[in-house]
């Protein structure tokens with residue numbers, strides 16, 4: 499079981515005082531903390547690997563990473579989604595070099611061992627050379643598999659056999675995810691194509707930005723918002739919230755349609771208005787107002803989404819100061835075909851590497867990381883204290899709910915979950931929050 503630094507783990511408490519909103523900057527820079535994250539966060543948690551519509555047929559596959567572990571995600575002959583290490587059990591060579599495709603086997607180009615769609619070892623080259631004592635037990639030499647569980651078409655993988663089920667892991671946040679995944683009986687589909695880009699930042703800066711940082715939007719994106727719309731969007735404290743459960747969080751207003759990413763595209767606005775009654779029937783009035791709202795969210799640790807903007811993205815760590823961003827565009831599978839292009843265009847103009855909002859954000863994330871090169875700088879604390887007394891009871895909203903979208907409650911919950919996992923020996927020591 500991967501866990502190499504118990505002493506470092508014991509000191510995590512001193513670095514994160516999520517309750518008071520004080521976070522030590524070393525968690526964004528230090529190599530040993532990063533290595534512990536790979537073990538205790540990424541090798542332990544449920545990590546999003548694919549949506550069902552990306553792999554519709556037997557043999558469809560894609561390659562991605564869980565932490566820094568390269569994995570293949572494929573639809574097996576049993577029709578199920580499998581996830582396993584993309585590293586041969588003979589000498590460890592990468593088995594699959596393609597980003598996506600359809601295959602019957604994954605064959606290693608070093609000595610020719612070949613693996614099935616479920617990762618099992620099917621054949622080796624020159625099998626006659628493995629005679630007598632050197633006989634191979636192929637049943638023990640498959641590619642190392644992760645658990646795979648799904649929630650409404652979203653497939654997650656986990657390398658920790660002791661982790662709770664995906665359902666428990668998501669907890670109350672499933673109720674919020676349904677706003678996106680279940681506002682229509684057809685569910686969602688991912689539009690073909692996945693944009694990958696690199697940011698020179700620690701992966702936590704963008705994840706915590708999406709979990710709850712509406713505060714930055716009117717300032718960081720001021721010029722873009724004014725150029726595009728002539729004014730700032732309205733965020734009313736009395737009609738907006740932070741909500742979180744188990745470190746997953748969503749910040750949102752109940753304004754139904756106010757999104758910027760689709761540039762207020764008339765066909766999208768018309769579609770959302772036509773469907774509003776149906777959304778309310780499936781989700782209730784409050785959640786129906788979140789479908790197209792100006793909002794952002796993150797499923798711990800690294801799956802972010804924008805509701806009205808219709809993009810999912812993952813922040814894949816590549817060292818403590820580098821992150822690979824994977825971006826997808828989604829829409830309701832039953833939505834009119836012409837909306838695909840409208841949503842795709844909206845995301846490209848705003849939250850793609852060339853998009854106006856993403857360029858604004860990326861510069862901030864990179865500078866927040868890079869400045870910690872200073873040895874004195876990196877020993878300082880960061881302040882996450884906004885809204886410390888904003889927790890409320892809401893008659894409909896679930897999980898932990900806080901008044902006002904301009905808040906830092908979700909960021910504190912994100913870092914509390916991070917600290918819980920980093921400090922825990924096993925999942926049994928991780929509290930439900």
Ligand code: FES
Pocket residue numbers: 586587588589590591606607608609610611
């Ligand atoms: Fe893959 Fe030898 S390393 S077959």
